[in-house]
Amino acid sequence: MSESESILRGHFRDLPQQRATATLGMWIFMATEIMFFGGLFLTYTVNRAAYPGIFAEASHHLNVVLGTVNTAVLICSSMTMAMAVYCSHKGRQKALSIYLILTMILGLGFLGIKAAEWTEHFQHHLVPGFNFQFSPAAAAGPAQLYFSLYFAMTGMHALHMIIGLGILTFLLIESFRARYTPEYNTPVELSGIYWHFVDIIWIYLFPLLYLIDIHK
Amino acid sequence: MSSSAQTLALPRKNYLNEGYGVKSWLLTTDHKRIALLYLVVVTFFFFVGGFFAVLIRINLLTPAGTFVSAETYNRLFTMHGITMVFFFLIPSIPAVLGNFLIPMMIGARDLAFPRLNLLSWYIYVAGGLFTLYSQLAGGVDTGWTFYTPLSSVYANGHVVAAALGIFITGFSSILTGLNFIVTIHTMRAPGMTWFRLPLFVWTHYATSVIFILGTPVIAIAIALVAMERIFHIGFFNPAWGGDPILFQHLFWFYSHPAVYIMILPAMGVVSEIVPTFARKRLFGYHFVAAASFGIAVIGFLVWGHHMFVSSESVYSAMSFSFLSYLVAIPSAVKVFNWMATLYKGSVSYQTPMLYAMGFIGLFVIGGLTGLFLACLGMDVHVHDTYFVIAHFHYIMVGGAVMGYMGGLHYWWPKISGRLYSESLAKFAALVLFVGFNLTFFPQFVLGYMGMPRRYHSYPPEFQVLNVMSTAGASILGIGYLLPMAYFIWSMRYGPIAGPNPWPATGLEWQTSSPPPPENFEVTPVVTWEPYDFSGRPDLMAELAAQARAERPVSEGQ
Numbered sequence: 001m002s003e004s005e006s007i008l009r010g011h012f013r014d015l016p017q018q019r020a021t022a023t024l025g026m027w028i029f030m031a032t033e034i035m036f037f038g039g040l041f042l043t044y045t046v047n048r049a050a051y052p053g054i055f056a057e058a059s060h061h062l063n064v065v066l067g068t069v070n071t072a073v074l075i076c077s078s079m080t081m082a083m084a085v086y087c088s089h090k091g092r093q094k095a096l097s098i099y100l101i102l103t104m105i106l107g108l109g110f111l112g113i114k115a116a117e118w119t120e121h122f123q124h125h126l127v128p129g130f131n132f133q134f135s136p137a138a139a140a141g142p143a144q145l146y147f148s149l150y151f152a153m154t155g156m157h158a159l160h161m162i163i164g165l166g167i168l169t170f171l172l173i174e175s176f177r178a179r180y181t182p183e184y185n186t187p188v189e190l191s192g193i194y195w196h197f198v199d200i201i202w203i204y205l206f207p208l209l210y211l212i213d214i215h216k
Numbered sequence: 217m218s219s220s221a222q223t224l225a226l227p228r229k230n231y232l233n234e235g236y237g238v239k240s241w242l243l244t245t246d247h248k249r250i251a252l253l254y255l256v257v258v259t260f261f262f263f264v265g266g267f268f269a270v271l272i273r274i275n276l277l278t279p280a281g282t283f284v285s286a287e288t289y290n291r292l293f294t295m296h297g298i299t300m301v302f303f304f305l306i307p308s309i310p311a312v313l314g315n316f317l318i319p320m321m322i323g324a325r326d327l328a329f330p331r332l333n334l335l336s337w338y339i340y341v342a343g344g345l346f347t348l349y350s351q352l353a354g355g356v357d358t359g360w361t362f363y364t365p366l367s368s369v370y371a372n373g374h375v376v377a378a379a380l381g382i383f384i385t386g387f388s389s390i391l392t393g394l395n396f397i398v399t400i401h402t403m404r405a406p407g408m409t410w411f412r413l414p415l416f417v418w419t420h421y422a423t424s425v426i427f428i429l430g431t432p433v434i435a436i437a438i439a440l441v442a443m444e445r446i447f448h449i450g451f452f453n454p455a456w457g458g459d460p461i462l463f464q465h466l467f468w469f470y471s472h473p474a475v476y477i478m479i480l481p482a483m484g485v486v487s488e489i490v491p492t493f494a495r496k497r498l499f500g501y502h503f504v505a506a507a508s509f510g511i512a513v514i515g516f517l518v519w520g521h522h523m524f525v526s527s528e529s530v531y532s533a534m535s536f537s538f539l540s541y542l543v544a545i546p547s548a549v550k551v552f553n554w555m556a557t558l559y560k561g562s563v564s565y566q567t568p569m570l571y572a573m574g575f576i577g578l579f580v581i582g583g584l585t586g587l588f589l590a591c592l593g594m595d596v597h598v599h600d601t602y603f604v605i606a607h608f609h610y611i612m613v614g615g616a617v618m619g620y621m622g623g624l625h626y627w628w629p630k631i632s633g634r635l636y637s638e639s640l641a642k643f644a645a646l647v648l649f650v651g652f653n654l655t656f657f658p659q660f661v662l663g664y665m666g667m668p669r670r671y672h673s674y675p676p677e678f679q680v681l682n683v684m685s686t687a688g689a690s691i692l693g694i695g696y697l698l699p700m701a702y703f704i705w706s707m708r709y710g711p712i713a714g715p716n717p718w719p720a721t722g723l724e725w726q727t728s729s730p731p732p733p734e735n736f737e738v739t740p741v742v743t744w745e746p747y748d749f750s751g752r753p754d755l756m757a758e759l760a761a762q763a764r765a766e767r768p769v770s771e772g773q
């Protein structure tokens with residue numbers, strides 16, 4: 001089929017090789033992402049071990065309600081993404097496009113709530129480097145560390161989400177052209193891997209940042 | 217003269233004449249052209265880094281060291297280190313030789329992700345430009361190690377620009393490593409099983425694992441330094457509640473494996489050259505392949521040996537010391553296997569073999585002195601002295617750069633289709649070897665006698681050895697300039713090489729020189745073991761013909 005011929009890139013023998021190559025590439029990329037975020041998680045761990053009380057105190061300044069809503073939003077977006085991948089396997093073009101749109105809406109919702117949270121932090125002088133204030137004053141140094149890590153980690157996560165939204169936009173446009181069929185759905189599947197990874201990062205970030213000593 | 221030599225001509229259609237013009241080069245996805253793009257930029261940065269080294273050595277001619285100010289001297293050694301480590305040593309063999317050869321060695325048409333390959337080159341150039349800007353704007357004085365809080369708080373210099381340049385270039389490494397790993401897994405020709413792969417491919421796989429797992433960590437480390445510098449956050453600054461040792465851990469967690477990134481590809485080159493010029497199978501193939509991974513894995517466990525005097529706990533230090541001794545074992549396995557390959561081989565001393573033998577000798581010296589440094593008590597004495605500098609230059613220059621030069625000479629006929637002047641090349645190799653040892657051996661003595669590193673001046677009793685070192689550096693420079701000249705000359709006037717001038721086993725030698733754009737006219741099907749000289753009567757006949765002519769083919773038709 002000429003459609004298959006245009007999908008197969010010149011340096012590959014056949015479609016199965018192309019698919020195996022692309023899939024392995026995405027998983028290796030995931031390994032690099034884990035090491036990348038891992039450096040931040042290590043820094044967080046070291047600093048939290050050094051200042052457990054102040055980290056807990058600073059954590060209580062975060063909006064746990066919004067954080068929980070965001071967690072639910074992202075988990076739902078992973079479900080819609082998984083549904084999108086399933087539809088691409090089954091050749092259900094319209095459903096694929098709908099699920100992609102739903103995933104994007106949920107992703108945008110997450111970013112919107114994050115923006116609202118960050119605005120709130122800015123108004124409460126909790127952004128390091130921008131008139132940071134924390135009481136008691138003696139705890140201000142470690143608290144600034146906590147918030148630096150908070151903004152660095154959620155910021156890095158948000159950046160990955162924005163990139164993910166860009167990828168989903170591309171997928172959406174291609175899905176309108178009925179590009180993804182049971183024979184060729186690798187881009188959807190690999191984007192699903194990426195999206196789930198971004199979700200999992202947030203699953204770790206949420207308790208580490210929002211739920212320190214939450215029961216106290 | 218062998219009969220094949222009389223009919224040698226450049227192949228009609230090859231990757232060099234397939235399309236002319238700037239666009240066909242800057243928008244290429246052909247791994248061979250991308251390798252040459254890398255060659256040009258890597259060579260440029262080599263001379264930039266070398267320029268800084270020249271100024272350092274001139275300053276160290278006199279004890280007072282007044283050729284440049286102390287402040288400028290700090291910037292010189294910093295920029296020398298950054299340029300050489302991140303923009304020359306780390307990319308050199310993988311991005312030039314790896315990119316060119318790996319698809320050919322496994323019988324593929326290209327790497328797994330050709331467009332990512334081109335992107336990695338652009339990212340490398342972008343990062344290099346950022347760092348070049350920081351250098352032209354006055355430079356950085358923190359040392360290439362960016363220790364905090366000097367780099368993150370107190371330094372007057374373009375720390376953020378330099379850090380950004382390194383951050384960006386890191387992604388080039390990551391993409392290259394990703395490309396290599398996936399390619400080696402999925403793009404092998406039929407019959408090319410794992411244990412038929414050339415050792416060059418094995419070592420590049422191991423190197424790529426380090427690229428993938430290590431580079432992101434230094435990216436974060438540098439990003440945190442930049443954040444501390446811009447936003448005054450106390451990650452690493454004790455006055456602001458931070459921990460400078462945290463930076464050292466994050467930095468060295470990558471930067472130690474980075475040195476294995478620099479040496480493993482060179483070991484791969486040597487593993488290709490030695491069997492060819494001994495006309496004998498590599499001894500202990502499986503052990504050498506496994507040793508590559510041993511080095512990569514253990515290499516991730518030893519970073520603390522850079523921190524023995526940074527208030528590391530004695531128990532940590534002992535563990536890191538023990539593991540550092542352990543990593544010498546796979547390295548030694550490789551050296552012994554190369555020696556065993558030579559034993560009862562039919563050895564000839566063409567230029568690539570001279571570089572390979574130089575590598576083995578100088579790597580042994582560098583490696584053994586590494587053991588001295590891994591010994592806790594000894595390290596306390598020589599840490600931050602010229603002993604350390606001599607140690608790593610023996611490995612990086614005597615090892616990695618000689619491996620790079622050997623590889624360039626070995627595969628130049630394949631890359632360009634031409635032969636260089638063998639006598640001039642042998643002379644240059646000798647000049648390089650003499651210049652290198654004259655430059656760096658005195659530094660072992662200087663370091664042991666107590667001359668500290670990163671100081672623009674020194675006590676007068678150290679002057680003689682410093683003058684020797686500078687003299688050696690000038691000879692070393694000639695050794696590097698000569699190949700540039702004769703390689704360029706050979707591209708126009710060199711005798712035509714033919715597909716397999718040495719001759720060697722390996723798939724890359726079974727296609728024309730220069731290769732066609734798709735590497736192989738017909739996808740090869742592999743049924744033979746690697747380095748199988750005895751199973752190749754055609755190669756043995758070629759060697760016999762060369763012997764009858766009483767000169768190797770590389771000395772002209």
